[in-house]
Amino acid sequence: MNTFKILLVLLVAFAQVGYTQKVADKKQRKEKTKKPKIKEKGYKIRGIAELGFLGVFDHKIQFGLNNSNYNTTYFDYVKQGGQENLFFNARLSLEFEFQKRNVFTFLYQPLNLQTQVRLSESIQIDNVLFPAGTNLKLTYGFPFYRLSYLRYFVKNDKLSLGGGLTFQIRNADIRFESADGSLLVASRDVGFVPALKFRMAYHFTPYISTEIEADGIYAPIRVLNGSDNDVIGSILDVSIRQNFQLTKELKTYLTFRYIGGGAQGQSDDEDQITDGYSKNWLHFYALSVGFTYEFAWKPPVEPKVN
Secondary structure (H helix, E strand, O other), rough: OHHHHHHHHHHHHHHHHHHHHHHHHHHHHHHHHHOOOOOOEEEEEEEEEEEEEEEEEEEEEEEOOOOOOOOOOOOOOOOOOOOOEEEEEEHHHHEEEOOOOOEEEEEOOOOOOEEEEOOOOOOOEOOOEEEEOOOOEEEEEEEEEEEEEEEEEEEOEEEEEEEEEEEEEEEEEEEEEEEEOOOOOEEEEEEEEEEEEEEEEEEOOOOEEEEEEEEEEEEEEEHOOOOOEEEEEEEEEEEEEEEOOOOOOEEEEEEEEEEEEEEEOOOOOOOOOOOOOOEEEEEEEEEEEEEEEEEEEEEOOOOOOO
């Protein structure tokens, strides 16, 4: 009987040791097959240029509120200001990518639309009346600079998806001027606007991909830049493009872009001689061909020392 008990205890002990060893071996095999996460090193620099044309879906502007002396005009640049034509469009940007998922972008978008028309009817721009028949020179300058940071949440051979922040500086120069120089309304302003950024790309093959990118926001100006102005503003720059990888470094693409936004409200600038009200909303589109050249660098692999 004692022998039986001893054998039973030994059997249970060996079974326990065997089970423990089996679990340990399984855990060891799992750790061997598990790939360690290696932080990507190196960086990529991309130079990007777009060339094409820009058109105007709709564009209206108003300076000044109606009062007892005059009613201001909500001026239509397309119907009254000669913006029904196409304009040359260019865009330049530089991207710096590091650790595969982080991208800083600096972009410059020149935007200067100049037209000249003869007014078929009188218009009131702020406190200046431009009579019917006036030979009117129009300048709508709205170039902007943009610094963005984007973080990819998903990035593999098929899909890349990321989001981030954009900081945009606009350099506005808007003028209504009679050809003889006797009448002039000019508005110049430098403004800062933060926005949200989104980018997604899907790769059908290693050489062909479709990409969507957007920068935009809608909010009161006092929320965006901390001023006391009671102004509502928005920006939206969204594009869809078809990419074609030509070489390891060079890529070309065809892109359709929408640029929209504007602002409406009253500024409290103490130096102004009018009421400070303005309303400006625009809806532009652009069709362009682009080129991207990429320079990549990775640190050399250090030899293993036994």
